[in-house]
Amino acid sequence: MSSGTTRTESSERESAELIADLVSDARDAMAEIADYDQRQADRLARAVGWAVYEEERCRELSELAVETTGLGDVEDKYRKKRRKIPGVLDDLLGEPTVGVIETDPERNLTEIAKPVGVVGAVVPSTNPGATPTILTMMALNSRNAIILSPSPRGRAVCEWVVEHVHEQLDRIGAPQDLVQMVTPPVSKAKTYELMDQVDLLQVTGSKDNVRAGQESGTPNYCVGEGNPVSIVDETADVAAAAERIATSKSFDNGTSCSSEGNAVVVDAVYEETVAALEAEGGYLCDDTERSKLREALFPDGHGSLNADALASEPSELAALADIEAPAARRADFLMTEGRGTGPEYPLSGEKITTVLNVFRVPDVDAAFELTRDVLDYEGAGHSAGIHTSDPERATRAGEEIDVARLLVNQTHSFSNGGHYANGLGSTLSEGGGTWGGNQLDENVTFEQFYQTTTVTRPIEGATPPDAAALFDPYPDA
Known part of the structure; x- marks a missing residue:
């Protein structure tokens, strides 16, 4: 190391290069599925969900989460994933996320859904298995790729999720690099680089990580702090x-x-x-x-x-x-x-x-x-x-x-993160609106993982608005 290069600068440069490689691989994977239709996109979400929902794997993952993080209860984690994963699928299956998703004949508008790009997700140790699974289901259903950055305590759980998701992606012939994890060892330098380099960011976890995500300059759906x-x-x-x-x-x-x-x-x-x-x-x-x-x-x-x-x-x-x-x-x-x-x-x-x-x-x-x-x-x-x-x-x-x-x-x-009996979108990530310093005042669902091109055509016979009628009775009232 030269006298002009500090250890910190070297580490930051190495982190930037590692993340850049992951993002590049993610973009290549997205290119491979760019022509997927809705049926194929739905199959991606099902594959990710099944990787964790299957009973034996779900229990194994729940046990691993408690064993390696020391947080939570095995049976409750098992029930959480077995409840949330079907809830997410129930929300998104049958909803359009690919191609033309809405037409408005009266206003001559057509909405065409497109991917948001490479998603970065910072995952908390409190939900190290359920959160990455759910976010990955949502991201892939709109033909995005996702890169996961777990907490140090949750690293082994996230590795397990990625490994089993890759098995299911292989099963349906989809590229593995649609789902990646930040290369161990987990570090803040790599996490912050991920925040900077992805196209869309979702942070669920500590207030420091959420703040860093919101200050990164990357479009984000970071969430608020505080218990109800x-x-x-x-x-x-x-x-x-x-x-x-x-x-x-x-x-x-x-x-x-x-x-x-x-x-x-x-x-x-x-x-x-x-x-x-x-x-x-x-x-x-x-x-x-x-x-x-x-x-x-x-x-x-x-x-x-x-x-x-x-x-x-x-x-x-x-x-x-x-x-x-x-x-x-x-x-x-x-x-x-x-x-x-x-x-x-x-x-x-x-x-x-x-x-x-x-x-x-x-x-x-x-x-x-x-x-x-x-x-x-x-x-x-x-x-x-x-x-x-x-x-x-x-x-x-x-x-x-x-x-x-x-x-x-x-x-x-x-119920706060969505339930079949209350109509809120199923998630483990909830926005707090501008009250909580967030861009989103809703539950983070599949709808946040696509963007649209609006095709507008002339409206035949349209007339300009009547300004006099619109202002009446102001200013005399």
């Missing part, structure tokens, strides 16, 4: 609400950003709701235990979660916090009483683990206000939910709380 807030009002079916919240909070040890971090309960049903949550496996920490748990989760005193607490079993969290109560060690999730919001109250922020912060408020007006405060601190635009039997109350929540998704009487971790 669930409101329980005085009209709610408390037992049903508690069952939904408990199921969501404990599923896969809270790895999903769609699992509630906070619940806001009106005073009239607070005691009943806490009791119902305890009956569903929750353990409410006393003041001393709450302080211990806060210190264990946030040892630096603010909102940076201790890596040892990430997606951990409640028994592990109790041990980490030196909480000796047997009931805490047996619980499905731990609960703390909400005291405030903001940096001085890190329990009110995002917690990718099995801890639910529960606030008591006098009425629904206070519930809406506190929910906004929580989201302003961490989770702007992400999502929220309300458990209520009042339809107008649910609509009002949607009007007054600025989130991309407002779920009514649903299990958040199952």
Whole structure:
């Protein structure tokens, strides 16, 4: 190495060259499928999905994910993939993503779908198998190629996914380089180069990676941070609400950003709701235990979660916090009483683990206000939910709380990313709109992975608009 070349510069140049080679191979693979019709494009999505959905492989991958990352629960990861993959296929099969996808005879417009190009996907360790599978299904269904960049903890899982996807691509005669992974060892330099060199970027994961993706200058569908807030009002079916919240909070040890971090309960049903949550496996920490748990989760005193607490079993969290109560060690999730919001109250922020912060408020007006405060601190635009039997109350929540998704009487971790019973697109990546600093205020679905050419033809007999009629009665009114 010459005296004028630093080790960092050499590493950056090497990373740039490695990524450039992957992108070049991806473009060559896309050229091979450029003439695929819709049937062939759908077959690509099915092949990717089957690589992971098949029962034995799905279980093997789920076991590998927990073994290598130390995060989550095997059975829940298995069920997640077996639920999400068919959900994605159900969304995209039968929907046009190739060629002419829409015609508008009245306006003489024709929409022709085309690939977005080489997609880069940064994959979190919390969903190291499901997220790359789903994004790859969506990308290939519009004849794109995709390059995956896993977290260091998720590298082995991503390698497994790519290997088995390649087997299925071979089976249908499609080029393997449609799906690639950043060459190990995983590094930030390679990930950031990927962000710069691809045509479209999707980042799901840490706030640092999301921020880097959004600042890369590459068109992107990066997602927001923050767990949902669930409101329980005085009209709610408390037992049903508690069952939904408990199921969501404990599923896969809270790895999903769609699992509630906070619940806001009106005073009239607070005691009943806490009791119902305890009956569903929750353990409410006393003041001393709450302080211990806060210190264990946030040892630096603010909102940076201790890596040892990430997606951990409640028994592990109790041990980490030196909480000796047997009931805490047996619980499905731990609960703390909400005291405030903001940096001085890190329990009110995002917690990718099995801890639910529960606030008591006098009425629904206070519930809406506190929910906004929580989201302003961490989770702007992400999502929220309300458990209520009042339809107008649910609509009002949607009007007054600025989130991309407002779920009514649903299990958040199952439904926020799409569910056959709610109409949202199936995904594990959700945009938070401009509230969350994102370009997208929807679920990231197959629709984000094609772009269109609009063919416009003259409209026979068209007349210009009547400006006088359009402005009437302004300015005299």
